[in-house]
Amino acid sequence: MSNIEEEFLKIEKECAWNTIFNKIANDHYMKTSHKKYDTALFNVNRALNRFRDVLPYDDTRVCLTQGSNDYINASYVQVPAANRKYILTQGPLQTTSGHFWQMVWEQNSRVIIMLTHLVEKGCNKCWLYYPDYQNDSEIKFDDVDLKVTFISDRQYRYYTQRKFELINLSTGESRPIIHWSDFDWPDHGAPKNPEPFLQLLGDVRHCGAFDVRYGPPILHCSAGIGRSGTFVLVDSILKMLPHTQTPSDVSLMDVLAHIRMQRYGLIQTPEQLRFSYIAVIAGLKILNEIEQTEGSFIECSFNLSSDSESDDDDKNNFNSKRYPKVCRRQDNVMPNGRLSDVFEDINCELIKRVDSNASSYQPSPKSTRRLQSMSGSKLSSEDLKQLSSPSKIVTPHDVETSLRLRQERLTRNDAIGKKVNEMKTKLREQSSSMFTNNDGTSLFKLLTTKYRRPVFIGILTLFTGSLMLYKYTSNNDRNH
Numbered sequence: 001m002s003n004i005e006e007e008f009l010k011i012e013k014e015c016a017w018n019t020i021f022n023k024i025a026n027d028h029y030m031k032t033s034h035k036k037y038d039t040a041l042f043n044v045n046r047a048l049n050r051f052r053d054v055l056p057y058d059d060t061r062v063c064l065t066q067g068s069n070d071y072i073n074a075s076y077v078q079v080p081a082a083n084r085k086y087i088l089t090q091g092p093l094q095t096t097s098g099h100f101w102q103m104v105w106e107q108n109s110r111v112i113i114m115l116t117h118l119v120e121k122g123c124n125k126c127w128l129y130y131p132d133y134q135n136d137s138e139i140k141f142d143d144v145d146l147k148v149t150f151i152s153d154r155q156y157r158y159y160t161q162r163k164f165e166l167i168n169l170s171t172g173e174s175r176p177i178i179h180w181s182d183f184d185w186p187d188h189g190a191p192k193n194p195e196p197f198l199q200l201l202g203d204v205r206h207c208g209a210f211d212v213r214y215g216p217p218i219l220h221c222s223a224g225i226g227r228s229g230t231f232v233l234v235d236s237i238l239k240m241l242p243h244t245q246t247p248s249d250v251s252l253m254d255v256l257a258h259i260r261m262q263r264y265g266l267i268q269t270p271e272q273l274r275f276s277y278i279a280v281i282a283g284l285k286i287l288n289e290i291e292q293t294e295g296s297f298i299e300c301s302f303n304l305s306s307d308s309e310s311d312d313d314d315k316n317n318f319n320s321k322r323y324p325k326v327c328r329r330q331d332n333v334m335p336n337g338r339l340s341d342v343f344e345d346i347n348c349e350l351i352k353r354v355d356s357n358a359s360s361y362q363p364s365p366k367s368t369r370r371l372q373s374m375s376g377s378k379l380s381s382e383d384l385k386q387l388s389s390p391s392k393i394v395t396p397h398d399v400e401t402s403l404r405l406r407q408e409r410l411t412r413n414d415a416i417g418k419k420v421n422e423m424k425t426k427l428r429e430q431s432s433s434m435f436t437n438n439d440g441t442s443l444f445k446l447l448t449t450k451y452r453r454p455v456f457i458g459i460l461t462l463f464t465g466s467l468m469l470y471k472y473t474s475n476n477d478r479n480h
Contacts, residue, residue, distance in 0.1 A: 002284060003248045004237075008277040017270040024253070024273075028260050035059070037264075045071045048099075050090045054223040060262045062087060064099060065106050066144070072099045073224070075263035076216075077232055079255065082239040085216040086232050088263050090224040091116055091126030098141035100129055104177065104218060105146060105166060111209035111217040114181035115227040125187065125222040130164065130179060145169040151176075158196035159183040161203070178207050185227050188268055190275030194282040201235055201283075229266030232259055234279045241284065252280065 011020055039045060040055035048071060049055060055073070056062075062074040073096075074089035087107060091114075092100040104112070116125045131139045131150040138149040151163040160182040167174045183200055184191070191197050209217040221227035233256055240250050256273075260266050267273055 002241075002281075004250070004252055004277065005281050005284075007252070008274075008281060011277075012274075017274050021270040021273050024256065024260075027257065028265075031257070032057075032261065032264070035261075037061075039071055040073065042071070044069065048093070048096055049073050050093060051223050054090065054225055054264065056263065062089070062103055062107070064102055066102060072096065072103055074103060074218075075224075077259050077262045077266075079232070079236040079240075079259065081244075081255075082236040083243075084210065084232075084236050084239060087216050087218045088224045088228045088232065088266075089218060089220045091220050091222045092129040094127045097127055097129035098144040098146070101141055101146045101148060101166065102144040105144075105168065105175070107215035107218070108175075109215035109218050110175065110177060110211070111204065111207060112177065112179045113204060113209070113217060113219045113228075113231065114179065114221075115183055115185055115219065115231060116187070116221040117182070120187050120222075126220070130162070132162070140169075148177075156199075156203070159200055159203075161207075178209075180204060185221075187222060188226060188271075190230070190269075190271045194275070194279040197234070197279055198283055198286065201231070201238075205235075223265075223268075225263060225265040226268035226272055229259065229263070229268075230272045230276050230279075233267065233276050234283065237276075237280050238283045252277065 011017060036058045037055040039058055039061065040049060046052075050073065056075040060075045060077070062072055062076060063070040064072055072089065074087055077086045077088050078084065087103070087109065089100070089103070103109075114126070118124070118126050118128055128135070129139075131137055131148055133150045133153070136150075138147060140147045145168065147167045147169055149165040149167065151165055153160060153162040159180055162179040162181065164177040164179060165174050166177050180200065180203070183196070185197075204217070208214075219228040219231055233252070236255055236259075237250065237252055240255075241247050244250055256267060256276075267276065
């Protein structure tokens with residue numbers, strides 16, 4: 001039993017989560033009393049903060065390099081013992097979405113982890129800062145000369161992976177971006193089960209989020225401190241444990257205190273602190289599996305691969321302008337074992353040749369040998385060529401398809417709008433008929449100046465008669 005597990009059981013037995021969390025908050029307040037966040041309080045920057053009490057420290061804030069204002073509510077968070085570096089930020093506002101993508105570009109980040117929904121319990125938690133293809137296939141940010149284009153998406157059981165192309169309109173350079181979102185995590189709360197969270201963590205690692213060739217991954221929830229801080233804490237602890245000679249020296253509380261010095265209020269509630277322990281303990285049981293999933297961000301195929309045997313040429317020689325889906329297996333079919341890595345290796349080599357001469361593609365000898373050895377069959381190069389044939393290329397920038405889908409969506413919206421208007425008209429007619437006599441005169445006309453006096457006299461007469469009848473019946477009851 002690890003020290004972290006023993007500590008968890010002790011706190012759980014004493015029901016001391018609130019006490020422990022309050023102690024952490026008090027210690028944090030004392031240690032950070034000297035830290036400043038003056039830049040966030042400038043008049044020009046106040047409107048750029050989603051919450052008035054969640055501000056980045058001046059010494060760890062991310063500074064934008066282009067434009068007249070370098071401010072964005074984002075912080076660097078580093079855990080040297082885990083060799084980890086993150087950027088934590090608030091959910092973008094409508095006015096700061098361009099700044100967000102500017103930060104992604106300037107920091108050379110390739111992976112974004114979104115741990116909030118756009119709306120939660122009727123409250124706006126984040127602006128829709130990315131194209132989701134249901135509304136737009138691309139979004140242009142003229143204030144920062146950047147454009148984000150939708151490439152593809154994939155629905156997992158607990159979350160969604162989207163792929164974008166981030167284009168610098170000034171230089172024409174483009175970069176692939178992987179975006180994780182739609183994870184069910186209540187605000188100020190914690191997931192009920194650590195398994196979905198650990199699956200997300202494994203997939204984030206697998207997609208090359210921590211590839212040292214690129215900038216740090218960017219995490220955000222709504223404020224960028226609660227759910228994002230929990231993710232950082234669990235990931236860094238699970239990264240530290242297998243790489244230390246004395247696991248007993250790894251303290252979750254110490255790591256939490258360390259990251260809190262870099263961004264205010266990381267981990268907001270006792271529930272999130274408790275979940276951090278639970279996720280770490282559960283992660284220790286599958287630590288080897290999580291470690292093996294960590295891979296490199298392979299730009300040439302815009303794919304996920306953890307194959308450490310990939311050639312350097314496979315990582316460096318790529319075409320970043322197009323990312324076609326070639327030889328992509330169905331989303332509900334997941335090959336087991338290392339056989340999936342072989343197909344990913346073949347896909348990577350194939351995509352590099354699509355733009356030049358796809359018809360003459362031949363798989364590398366290494367891919368052929370590995371596929372034959374792992375599949376248990378003797379496949380010729382011609383079989384592999386047919387297996388990896390690029391004849392079915394799905395082009396994400398298909399203009400005709402985009403226009404057709406857009407026209408269908410507009411037509412559908414028009415039809416729905418007409419139906420709604422018809423229903424509103426019928427409801428108005430029904431409501432007006434309820435207050436109309438048979439001769440077509442409205443009862444409300446009786447209250448106009450012409451009819452006001454006789455109506456008033458009639459009501460007064462009725463009231464007087466009712467009162468006299470009541471008194472008469474009361475007197476009769478007393479006499480009897």
